[in-house]
Amino acid sequence: MSEPAYLDHAATTPALPEVVEAVVAQLRRVGNASSLHTSGRAARRVVEESREDIAEALGCRPSEVVFTSGGTESDNMAIKGSYWARRQADPSRTRLVVSGLEHHAVLDPVLHLVKHDGAEVTWVEPDGDGVVRPEAVRSAIEQDPGSVALVSVMWANNEVGTVQPVAAIAEVVREYGVPFHTDAVQALGQVRLPLGEVGADLVTLTGHKVGGPLGVGVLVAGRDQRPVPLTHGGGQERQIRSGTLDVPGIAGLAVAVRHAVDHQAEHAARLARLRDRLITSALAADPTMAVSGWWQPGDVTHRLAGNAHLRVPGCDGDSLLYLLDAAGVQCSTGSACQAGVPQPSHVLLAMGLSEDEARGSLRLTLGHSSTEADVDSFLAALPPAVERARRARHATGRAG
Numbered sequence: 076m077s078e079p080a081y082l083d084h085a086a087t088t089p090a091l092p093e094v095v096e097a098v099v100a101q102l103r104r105v106g107n108a109s110s111l112h113t114s115g116r117a118a119r120r121v122v123e124e125s126r127e128d129i130a131e132a133l134g135c136r137p138s139e140v141v142f143t144s145g146g147t148e149s150d151n152m153a154i155k156g157s158y159w160a161r162r163q164a165d166p167s168r169t170r171l172v173v174s175g176l177e178h179h180a181v182l183d184p185v186l187h188l189v190k191h192d193g194a195e196v197t198w199v200e201p202d203g204d205g206v207v208r209p210e211a212v213r214s215a216i217e218q219d220p221g222s223v224a225l226v227s228v229m230w231a232n233n234e235v236g237t238v239q240p241v242a243a244i245a246e247v248v249r250e251y252g253v254p255f256h257t258d259a260v261q262a263l264g265q266v267r268l269p270l271g272e273v274g275a276d277l278v279t280l281t282g283h284k285v286g287g288p289l290g291v292g293v294l295v296a297g298r299d300q301r302p303v304p305l306t307h308g309g310g311q312e313r314q315i316r317s318g319t320l321d322v323p324g325i326a327g328l329a330v331a332v333r334h335a336v337d338h339q340a341e342h343a344a345r346l347a348r349l350r351d352r353l354i355t356s357a358l359a360a361d362p363t364m365a366v367s368g369w370w371q372p373g374d375v376t377h378r379l380a381g382n383a384h385l386r387v388p389g390c391d392g393d394s395l396l397y398l399l400d401a402a403g404v405q406c407s408t409g410s411a412c413q414a415g416v417p418q419p420s421h422v423l424l425a426m427g428l429s430e431d432e433a434r435g436s437l438r439l440t441l442g443h444s445s446t447e448a449d450v451d452s453f454l455a456a457l458p459p460a461v462e463r464a465r466r467a468r469h470a471t472g473r474a475g
Protein backbone atom coordinates (compact mmCIF):
# COMPACT_ATOMS: atom_id res chain seq x y z
CA MET A 76 0.00 0.00 0.00
CA SER A 77 1.26 3.51 -0.77
CA GLU A 78 2.13 6.01 1.98
CA PRO A 79 -0.98 7.45 3.64
CA ALA A 80 -1.91 11.04 2.81
CA TYR A 81 -1.24 12.84 6.09
CA LEU A 82 -3.67 15.76 6.37
CA ASP A 83 -3.43 16.39 10.11
CA HIS A 84 -0.54 18.85 10.41
CA ALA A 85 -2.45 20.98 12.93
CA ALA A 86 -2.24 18.00 15.31
CA THR A 87 1.48 17.60 14.72
CA THR A 88 3.78 17.98 11.74
CA PRO A 89 6.90 15.93 10.90
CA ALA A 90 10.18 17.11 12.39
CA LEU A 91 12.39 18.96 9.91
CA PRO A 92 15.64 17.12 9.04
CA GLU A 93 17.73 20.02 10.40
CA VAL A 94 15.77 19.84 13.66
CA VAL A 95 16.49 16.12 13.99
CA GLU A 96 20.19 16.85 13.45
CA ALA A 97 20.22 19.59 16.09
CA VAL A 98 18.42 17.39 18.63
CA VAL A 99 20.63 14.35 17.99
CA ALA A 100 23.81 16.46 18.25
CA GLN A 101 22.76 17.59 21.74
CA LEU A 102 21.53 14.14 22.80
CA ARG A 103 25.07 12.89 22.20
CA ARG A 104 26.45 15.36 24.74
CA VAL A 105 26.16 15.50 28.51
CA GLY A 106 25.52 18.56 30.62
CA ASN A 107 22.85 20.02 32.86
CA ALA A 108 22.46 23.69 31.96
CA SER A 109 22.44 24.52 35.69
CA SER A 110 25.78 22.80 36.41
CA LEU A 111 28.81 24.99 36.89
CA HIS A 112 31.47 22.76 35.30
CA THR A 113 32.57 22.85 31.68
CA SER A 114 29.87 20.50 30.32
CA GLY A 115 27.17 22.37 32.24
CA ARG A 116 28.38 25.71 30.91
CA ALA A 117 28.42 24.31 27.36
CA ALA A 118 24.80 23.15 27.78
CA ARG A 119 23.88 26.57 29.19
CA ARG A 120 25.47 28.20 26.16
CA VAL A 121 23.26 26.11 23.83
CA VAL A 122 20.19 27.16 25.81
CA GLU A 123 21.09 30.86 25.80
CA GLU A 124 22.00 30.90 22.11
CA SER A 125 18.70 29.17 21.34
CA ARG A 126 16.86 31.72 23.46
CA GLU A 127 18.54 34.54 21.54
CA ASP A 128 17.72 32.96 18.16
CA ILE A 129 14.08 32.49 19.11
CA ALA A 130 13.79 36.03 20.44
CA GLU A 131 15.36 37.46 17.31
CA ALA A 132 13.08 35.42 15.04
CA LEU A 133 9.97 36.47 16.97
CA GLY A 134 10.87 40.08 17.65
CA CYS A 135 10.96 39.92 21.44
CA ARG A 136 13.70 40.10 24.09
CA PRO A 137 15.67 36.96 25.02
CA SER A 138 14.73 37.52 28.68
CA GLU A 139 11.05 37.20 27.71
CA VAL A 140 11.48 33.65 26.35
CA VAL A 141 10.50 31.09 29.02
CA PHE A 142 11.02 27.47 27.96
CA THR A 143 8.22 25.04 28.79
CA SER A 144 7.07 21.56 27.84
CA GLY A 145 4.78 22.90 25.09
CA GLY A 146 1.56 24.73 24.37
CA THR A 147 -0.50 23.17 27.14
CA GLU A 148 1.95 24.13 29.87
CA SER A 149 2.45 27.63 28.45
CA ASP A 150 -1.32 28.20 28.35
CA ASN A 151 -1.75 26.89 31.90
CA MET A 152 1.06 29.10 33.12
CA ALA A 153 -0.40 32.14 31.40
CA ILE A 154 -3.95 31.56 32.66
CA LYS A 155 -3.51 30.14 36.15
CA GLY A 156 -0.19 31.80 36.95
CA SER A 157 -1.38 35.26 35.88
CA TYR A 158 -4.75 34.88 37.58
CA TRP A 159 -3.08 34.00 40.89
CA ALA A 160 -0.53 36.81 40.53
CA ARG A 161 -3.16 39.42 39.70
CA ARG A 162 -5.47 38.31 42.50
CA GLN A 163 -2.62 38.39 45.02
CA ALA A 164 -1.82 41.96 44.00
CA ASP A 165 -5.49 43.04 43.97
CA PRO A 166 -8.16 40.70 45.38
CA SER A 167 -10.88 42.32 43.28
CA ARG A 168 -9.22 41.05 40.05
CA THR A 169 -11.06 37.74 39.69
CA ARG A 170 -12.62 37.97 36.22
CA LEU A 171 -11.16 36.32 33.11
CA VAL A 172 -12.24 37.58 29.69
CA VAL A 173 -11.74 34.72 27.27
CA SER A 174 -12.83 33.95 23.71
CA GLY A 175 -15.24 31.09 23.15
CA LEU A 176 -12.89 29.71 20.45
CA GLU A 177 -10.00 28.68 22.67
CA HIS A 178 -8.22 25.34 22.68
CA HIS A 179 -8.85 23.13 25.72
CA ALA A 180 -5.37 24.07 26.99
CA VAL A 181 -6.88 27.51 27.73
CA LEU A 182 -10.53 26.57 28.31
CA ASP A 183 -9.85 23.91 30.92
CA PRO A 184 -7.56 25.97 33.20
CA VAL A 185 -10.18 28.74 33.01
CA LEU A 186 -12.95 26.33 33.99
CA HIS A 187 -10.71 24.92 36.74
CA LEU A 188 -10.22 28.38 38.23
CA VAL A 189 -13.97 29.03 38.06
CA LYS A 190 -14.80 25.75 39.76
CA HIS A 191 -12.08 25.69 42.40
CA ASP A 192 -10.56 29.11 42.82
CA GLY A 193 -13.16 31.87 42.90
CA ALA A 194 -12.72 33.05 39.29
CA GLU A 195 -15.50 34.33 37.08
CA VAL A 196 -15.35 34.20 33.31
CA THR A 197 -16.87 36.37 30.62
CA TRP A 198 -16.84 34.54 27.31
CA VAL A 199 -16.38 36.62 24.19
CA GLU A 200 -18.18 34.86 21.37
CA PRO A 201 -16.93 35.03 17.78
CA ASP A 202 -19.16 36.07 14.90
CA GLY A 203 -20.51 33.53 12.39
CA ASP A 204 -17.20 33.69 10.46
CA GLY A 205 -15.25 32.62 13.55
CA VAL A 206 -13.76 36.05 14.22
CA VAL A 207 -13.55 37.68 17.66
CA ARG A 208 -14.22 41.39 17.19
CA PRO A 209 -12.17 43.91 19.22
CA GLU A 210 -15.43 45.74 20.10
CA ALA A 211 -16.78 42.51 21.61
CA VAL A 212 -13.65 42.28 23.79
CA ARG A 213 -14.14 45.91 24.80
CA SER A 214 -17.75 45.39 25.85
CA ALA A 215 -16.80 42.30 27.87
CA ILE A 216 -14.13 44.32 29.74
CA GLU A 217 -16.52 47.27 30.12
CA GLN A 218 -18.95 45.14 32.16
CA ASP A 219 -16.61 45.90 35.08
CA PRO A 220 -13.06 46.94 34.08
CA GLY A 221 -11.74 46.88 37.67
CA SER A 222 -12.50 43.18 38.06
CA VAL A 223 -10.52 41.87 35.06
CA ALA A 224 -7.44 39.79 35.85
CA LEU A 225 -6.51 38.74 32.29
CA VAL A 226 -7.81 38.71 28.72
CA SER A 227 -7.03 35.69 26.51
CA VAL A 228 -7.82 35.46 22.78
CA MET A 229 -6.00 33.00 20.54
CA TRP A 230 -4.06 34.22 17.49
CA ALA A 231 -5.36 31.53 15.15
CA ASN A 232 -7.95 28.86 15.76
CA ASN A 233 -6.91 25.22 15.61
CA GLU A 234 -10.23 23.92 14.26
CA VAL A 235 -11.52 26.37 11.66
CA GLY A 236 -8.25 28.24 11.09
CA THR A 237 -9.57 31.76 11.53
CA VAL A 238 -6.87 34.31 12.30
CA GLN A 239 -7.94 36.82 14.90
CA PRO A 240 -7.26 40.57 14.78
CA VAL A 241 -4.90 40.24 17.75
CA ALA A 242 -3.10 43.55 17.24
CA ALA A 243 -6.40 45.45 17.42
CA ILE A 244 -7.55 43.35 20.40
CA ALA A 245 -4.22 43.94 22.22
CA GLU A 246 -4.66 47.67 21.67
CA VAL A 247 -8.12 47.62 23.26
CA VAL A 248 -6.90 45.55 26.22
CA ARG A 249 -3.92 47.85 26.77
CA GLU A 250 -6.27 50.83 27.29
CA TYR A 251 -7.50 49.11 30.46
CA GLY A 252 -4.05 48.18 31.78
CA VAL A 253 -4.95 44.49 31.84
CA PRO A 254 -2.49 41.73 30.77
CA PHE A 255 -3.28 40.15 27.40
CA HIS A 256 -2.47 36.53 26.58
CA THR A 257 -2.65 35.00 23.12
CA ASP A 258 -2.18 31.36 22.13
CA ALA A 259 -0.15 31.54 18.91
CA VAL A 260 0.47 27.78 18.61
CA GLN A 261 -1.28 27.47 15.24
CA ALA A 262 -0.27 30.87 13.93
CA LEU A 263 3.51 30.39 14.06
CA GLY A 264 4.87 29.67 10.59
CA GLN A 265 1.62 30.46 8.78
CA VAL A 266 1.01 34.12 9.59
CA ARG A 267 3.43 36.93 10.45
CA LEU A 268 4.02 37.02 14.19
CA PRO A 269 5.55 40.41 14.82
CA LEU A 270 5.47 40.17 18.61
CA GLY A 271 7.22 43.53 19.06
CA GLU A 272 4.49 45.28 17.05
CA VAL A 273 1.52 43.48 18.58
CA GLY A 274 2.32 44.06 22.23
CA ALA A 275 0.76 40.98 23.85
CA ASP A 276 2.00 40.42 27.41
CA LEU A 277 1.98 36.61 27.22
CA VAL A 278 2.28 34.48 24.06
CA THR A 279 2.07 30.68 23.86
CA LEU A 280 4.11 28.72 21.29
CA THR A 281 4.98 25.08 20.79
CA GLY A 282 7.60 23.26 18.73
CA HIS A 283 5.81 20.28 17.23
CA LYS A 284 3.41 22.28 15.04
CA VAL A 285 6.32 23.80 13.10
CA GLY A 286 8.62 20.83 12.59
CA GLY A 287 10.27 21.10 15.98
CA PRO A 288 10.42 18.41 18.67
CA LEU A 289 7.36 17.32 20.64
CA GLY A 290 7.22 18.32 24.28
CA VAL A 291 9.00 21.66 24.13
CA GLY A 292 7.56 25.15 23.80
CA VAL A 293 7.76 28.71 24.98
CA LEU A 294 5.76 31.19 26.96
CA VAL A 295 6.85 34.64 25.86
CA ALA A 296 6.28 36.57 29.08
CA GLY A 297 6.86 40.32 29.15
CA ARG A 298 9.45 41.38 31.72
CA ASP A 299 6.77 42.87 33.98
CA GLN A 300 4.77 39.60 33.96
CA ARG A 301 5.38 37.43 37.01
CA PRO A 302 2.94 34.52 36.78
CA VAL A 303 2.86 32.45 39.95
CA PRO A 304 4.76 29.23 39.13
CA LEU A 305 2.90 25.98 38.55
CA THR A 306 5.94 23.93 39.54
CA HIS A 307 8.49 24.57 42.29
CA GLY A 308 12.05 23.35 42.41
CA GLY A 309 15.35 24.59 41.01
CA GLY A 310 14.10 28.07 40.14
CA GLN A 311 15.04 27.91 36.45
CA GLU A 312 13.55 30.27 33.87
CA ARG A 313 13.18 33.45 35.96
CA GLN A 314 11.85 31.24 38.79
CA ILE A 315 8.66 30.91 36.75
CA ARG A 316 9.31 27.37 35.55
CA SER A 317 11.46 25.08 37.62
CA GLY A 318 12.87 21.92 36.08
CA THR A 319 16.06 20.80 34.33
CA LEU A 320 16.14 22.37 30.90
CA ASP A 321 15.64 20.08 27.89
CA VAL A 322 18.77 21.11 26.02
CA PRO A 323 18.23 18.89 22.92
CA GLY A 324 14.59 19.95 22.68
CA ILE A 325 15.44 23.62 23.06
CA ALA A 326 18.17 23.42 20.40
CA GLY A 327 15.69 21.76 18.02
CA LEU A 328 12.98 24.27 18.87
CA ALA A 329 15.26 27.18 17.99
CA VAL A 330 15.98 25.67 14.56
CA ALA A 331 12.25 25.09 13.94
CA VAL A 332 11.18 28.58 15.03
CA ARG A 333 13.86 30.22 12.88
CA HIS A 334 12.78 28.10 9.91
CA ALA A 335 9.09 28.86 10.49
CA VAL A 336 9.65 32.60 10.59
CA ASP A 337 12.15 32.77 7.71
CA HIS A 338 9.99 30.69 5.36
CA GLN A 339 6.54 31.87 6.50
CA ALA A 340 5.53 33.85 3.40
CA GLU A 341 6.45 31.23 0.77
CA HIS A 342 5.17 28.40 2.98
CA ALA A 343 1.78 30.11 3.40
CA ALA A 344 1.49 30.85 -0.32
CA ARG A 345 2.20 27.20 -1.22
CA LEU A 346 -0.19 25.79 1.38
CA ALA A 347 -2.96 28.19 0.37
CA ARG A 348 -2.82 26.90 -3.20
CA LEU A 349 -3.23 23.31 -1.94
CA ARG A 350 -5.96 24.35 0.52
CA ASP A 351 -7.92 26.24 -2.11
CA ARG A 352 -7.83 23.36 -4.58
CA LEU A 353 -8.91 20.96 -1.84
CA ILE A 354 -11.85 23.14 -0.82
CA THR A 355 -13.05 24.14 -4.28
CA SER A 356 -12.84 20.58 -5.64
CA ALA A 357 -14.60 19.07 -2.60
CA LEU A 358 -17.41 21.64 -2.82
CA ALA A 359 -17.74 21.14 -6.57
CA ALA A 360 -18.06 17.37 -6.07
CA ASP A 361 -20.71 17.75 -3.35
CA PRO A 362 -22.34 21.18 -3.15
CA THR A 363 -24.19 20.24 0.05
CA MET A 364 -20.89 20.59 1.91
CA ALA A 365 -19.88 23.87 3.53
CA VAL A 366 -16.62 25.48 4.64
CA SER A 367 -16.54 26.55 8.28
CA GLY A 368 -15.00 29.91 9.12
CA TRP A 369 -14.14 32.77 6.85
CA TRP A 370 -12.47 31.66 3.63
CA GLN A 371 -11.54 33.38 0.41
CA PRO A 372 -9.33 31.73 -2.21
CA GLY A 373 -5.80 33.11 -2.10
CA ASP A 374 -6.21 34.67 1.34
CA VAL A 375 -3.46 33.87 3.85
CA THR A 376 -4.09 36.52 6.48
CA HIS A 377 -7.64 35.85 7.74
CA ARG A 378 -7.58 32.07 7.55
CA LEU A 379 -4.59 29.80 8.09
CA ALA A 380 -3.14 28.82 4.74
CA GLY A 381 -2.99 25.18 5.80
CA ASN A 382 -6.54 24.81 7.16
CA ALA A 383 -9.60 23.45 5.39
CA HIS A 384 -12.62 22.68 7.55
CA LEU A 385 -15.58 21.04 5.84
CA ARG A 386 -19.03 20.22 7.14
CA VAL A 387 -20.69 17.26 5.46
CA PRO A 388 -24.43 17.07 6.13
CA GLY A 389 -25.98 13.73 7.01
CA CYS A 390 -22.71 12.22 8.30
CA ASP A 391 -20.96 11.69 11.61
CA GLY A 392 -17.47 13.18 11.48
CA ASP A 393 -16.04 10.17 13.30
CA SER A 394 -17.42 7.70 10.73
CA LEU A 395 -15.92 9.80 7.97
CA LEU A 396 -12.58 9.93 9.75
CA TYR A 397 -12.36 6.14 10.09
CA LEU A 398 -13.52 5.52 6.51
CA LEU A 399 -10.96 7.99 5.16
CA ASP A 400 -8.26 6.47 7.35
CA ALA A 401 -9.06 3.03 5.93
CA ALA A 402 -8.69 4.57 2.46
CA GLY A 403 -5.24 5.95 3.39
CA VAL A 404 -6.18 9.54 4.26
CA GLN A 405 -5.46 10.76 7.78
CA CYS A 406 -7.34 13.78 9.08
CA SER A 407 -9.31 14.93 12.11
CA THR A 408 -12.84 15.93 13.03
CA GLY A 409 -11.41 18.95 14.84
CA SER A 410 -13.33 18.37 18.05
CA ALA A 411 -12.58 16.30 21.10
CA CYS A 412 -14.07 13.13 22.52
CA GLN A 413 -15.13 12.98 26.13
CA ALA A 414 -15.06 9.51 27.70
CA GLY A 415 -15.03 8.04 24.19
CA VAL A 416 -18.15 9.94 23.09
CA PRO A 417 -17.69 12.45 20.25
CA GLN A 418 -18.79 15.93 21.32
CA PRO A 419 -19.98 18.65 18.97
CA SER A 420 -17.21 21.21 18.62
CA HIS A 421 -17.50 24.11 21.08
CA VAL A 422 -15.92 26.29 18.38
CA LEU A 423 -18.63 25.56 15.82
CA LEU A 424 -21.35 25.99 18.46
CA ALA A 425 -19.80 29.34 19.49
CA MET A 426 -19.97 30.37 15.82
CA GLY A 427 -23.72 29.85 15.97
CA LEU A 428 -24.00 26.45 14.25
CA SER A 429 -26.44 23.85 15.54
CA GLU A 430 -25.29 20.54 17.05
CA ASP A 431 -26.54 18.78 13.94
CA GLU A 432 -24.60 21.11 11.62
CA ALA A 433 -21.49 20.63 13.76
CA ARG A 434 -21.69 16.84 13.63
CA GLY A 435 -20.30 16.03 10.18
CA SER A 436 -17.06 17.97 10.51
CA LEU A 437 -13.72 17.22 8.92
CA ARG A 438 -10.55 19.19 9.56
CA LEU A 439 -7.89 18.81 6.88
CA THR A 440 -4.63 20.53 7.66
CA LEU A 441 -1.57 20.89 5.46
CA GLY A 442 2.09 21.37 6.31
CA HIS A 443 5.62 21.40 4.96
CA SER A 444 5.49 17.80 3.67
CA SER A 445 2.06 18.16 1.98
CA THR A 446 1.83 17.59 -1.77
CA GLU A 447 -0.69 17.80 -4.61
CA ALA A 448 -0.83 13.98 -4.42
CA ASP A 449 -2.11 14.22 -0.81
CA VAL A 450 -4.95 16.45 -1.98
CA ASP A 451 -5.69 14.09 -4.89
CA SER A 452 -5.88 11.12 -2.50
CA PHE A 453 -8.34 12.99 -0.29
CA LEU A 454 -10.51 14.08 -3.22
CA ALA A 455 -10.63 10.49 -4.52
CA ALA A 456 -11.43 8.97 -1.11
CA LEU A 457 -14.04 11.51 -0.05
CA PRO A 458 -17.14 10.63 -2.19
CA PRO A 459 -17.23 6.89 -1.33
CA ALA A 460 -16.52 7.67 2.34
CA VAL A 461 -19.36 10.22 2.45
CA GLU A 462 -21.74 7.81 0.81
CA ARG A 463 -20.96 5.06 3.32
CA ALA A 464 -21.03 7.43 6.30
CA ARG A 465 -24.44 8.73 5.21
CA ARG A 466 -25.77 5.19 4.84
CA ALA A 467 -24.42 4.30 8.30
CA ARG A 468 -26.08 7.34 9.85
CA HIS A 469 -29.34 6.57 8.06
CA ALA A 470 -29.23 2.96 9.26
CA THR A 471 -28.91 4.08 12.89
CA GLY A 472 -31.95 6.32 12.45
CA ARG A 473 -30.04 9.57 12.95
CA ALA A 474 -30.61 10.98 9.49
CA GLY A 475 -31.05 14.70 9.43
Ligand SMILES: Cc1ncc(COP(=O)(O)O)c(C=O)c1O
Nearest residue numbers: 145146147178180233258260281
Ligand atom coordinates in the same frame (compact mmCIF):
# COMPACT_ATOMS: atom_id res chain seq x y z
C1 LIG B 1 -4.22 26.30 19.69
C2 LIG B 1 -3.50 25.26 20.49
N1 LIG B 1 -3.10 25.55 21.74
C3 LIG B 1 -2.44 24.67 22.50
C4 LIG B 1 -2.16 23.42 22.02
C5 LIG B 1 -1.42 22.45 22.91
O1 LIG B 1 -0.07 22.39 22.55
P1 LIG B 1 0.85 21.14 22.99
O2 LIG B 1 0.40 19.99 22.14
O3 LIG B 1 2.23 21.58 22.68
O4 LIG B 1 0.65 20.92 24.43
C6 LIG B 1 -2.56 23.04 20.73
C7 LIG B 1 -2.31 21.68 20.21
O5 LIG B 1 -3.15 21.10 19.53
C8 LIG B 1 -3.25 24.00 19.94
O6 LIG B 1 -3.67 23.72 18.70
